[in-house]
Amino acid sequence: MALSNSTATAVQAPLKALWTRMEARRVYAQPFMDLILQAQTVHRRHFPANEVQMSQLLSIKTGGCPEDCGYCSQSARMPGEKLSASKLMEVERVLAEARKAKDGGATRYCMGAAWRSPKERDMEMVVAMVEGVKALGMETCMTLGMLSPAQAIRLKDAGLDYYNHNIDTSERYYSEIITTRSFADRLETLDNVRQAGMKVCAGGILGMGETEDDRIDMLVTLANLPEAPESVPINMLIPIPGTQLENAAPIDPIDFVRTVALARVMMPTSHVRLSAGRTEMSDETQALCFLAGANSIFVGETLLTADNPGEDHDAGLFRRLGIKPEAPGAAG
Numbered sequence: 001m002a003l004s005n006s007t008a009t010a011v012q013a014p015l016k017a018l019w020t021r022m023e024a025r026r027v028y029a030q031p032f033m034d035l036i037l038q039a040q041t042v043h044r045r046h047f048p049a050n051e052v053q054m055s056q057l058l059s060i061k062t063g064g065c066p067e068d069c070g071y072c073s074q075s076a077r078m079p080g081e082k083l084s085a086s087k088l089m090e091v092e093r094v095l096a097e098a099r100k101a102k103d104g105g106a107t108r109y110c111m112g113a114a115w116r117s118p119k120e121r122d123m124e125m126v127v128a129m130v131e132g133v134k135a136l137g138m139e140t141c142m143t144l145g146m147l148s149p150a151q152a153i154r155l156k157d158a159g160l161d162y163y164n165h166n167i168d169t170s171e172r173y174y175s176e177i178i179t180t181r182s183f184a185d186r187l188e189t190l191d192n193v194r195q196a197g198m199k200v201c202a203g204g205i206l207g208m209g210e211t212e213d214d215r216i217d218m219l220v221t222l223a224n225l226p227e228a229p230e231s232v233p234i235n236m237l238i239p240i241p242g243t244q245l246e247n248a249a250p251i252d253p254i255d256f257v258r259t260v261a262l263a264r265v266m267m268p269t270s271h272v273r274l275s276a277g278r279t280e281m282s283d284e285t286q287a288l289c290f291l292a293g294a295n296s297i298f299v300g301e302t303l304l305t306a307d308n309p310g311e312d313h314d315a316g317l318f319r320r321l322g323i324k325p326e327a328p329g330a331a332g
């Protein structure tokens, strides 16, 4: 049976508008002030102005990772001196740290383990951590490497709100940075997380020697997922001695801010998180990032292995900028 015109249109209509690199580049390459104005305008349409969500991150298992991510000091394959591998942290210690983070104002607690993927024998403790942090009234997030569909469902059932799994860079540049897993592996885990009903946290790292097109393509991949990630961390590489990228040239802060702004325009309802690398940024660069639509940060003294500006410094910067911490439970 022939379809009527209107039915044919409905069948062919895409589920959502997809970004092309050319469209994204047009946004990215505008005069800086125009880009920032567009990003801040989009931001205010979807989020309250002057509010930033605060997450705290804890490394529950450090070092000895079998993956070869060229930026990471936790890789057992890095060329230089290795970080010693720790055991998985006791559940009670994780919960004590989470209580401290909550008292310090963090609303989301992120727990990270240096694994290729969690082993079955570790799942019980990991599940207990999620349940315990959830019982404190905080949002929960984990980053444990690749997840099977069954593991994703188990974590969701334990109360995990978010799963972090960064795509790091563009598909084209990915194999220059990591060879032990593929870009497609990353997307598969993101799909498993989504299918299990969890929120997705996925972003990348800038300053790894990638081109502007790589940065744009990374955001095109994220924005074109069936559902954009609720949380998009944008990291600035901190070159760590002994890693493959120890001598990487720093990214121009203006290009960094442009990428934050592009993320805001392409993923208007996602939290765009200023993540690793804030210690290397001036207060002025951070302020420009907030103006460009970044509305989430990690607080606390350290990220997984890199320094983070201390809470006092962040509180002072927020006061100077008139920024308030976002209330718990806001979407994304």
Ligand code: SF4
Binding pocket: 065, 066, 067, 068, 069, 072, 073, 074, 075, 076, 113, 114, 115, 116, 145
């Ligand atoms: S980034 Fe994660 S997966 Fe890669 S080496 Fe470091 S800990 Fe392992």
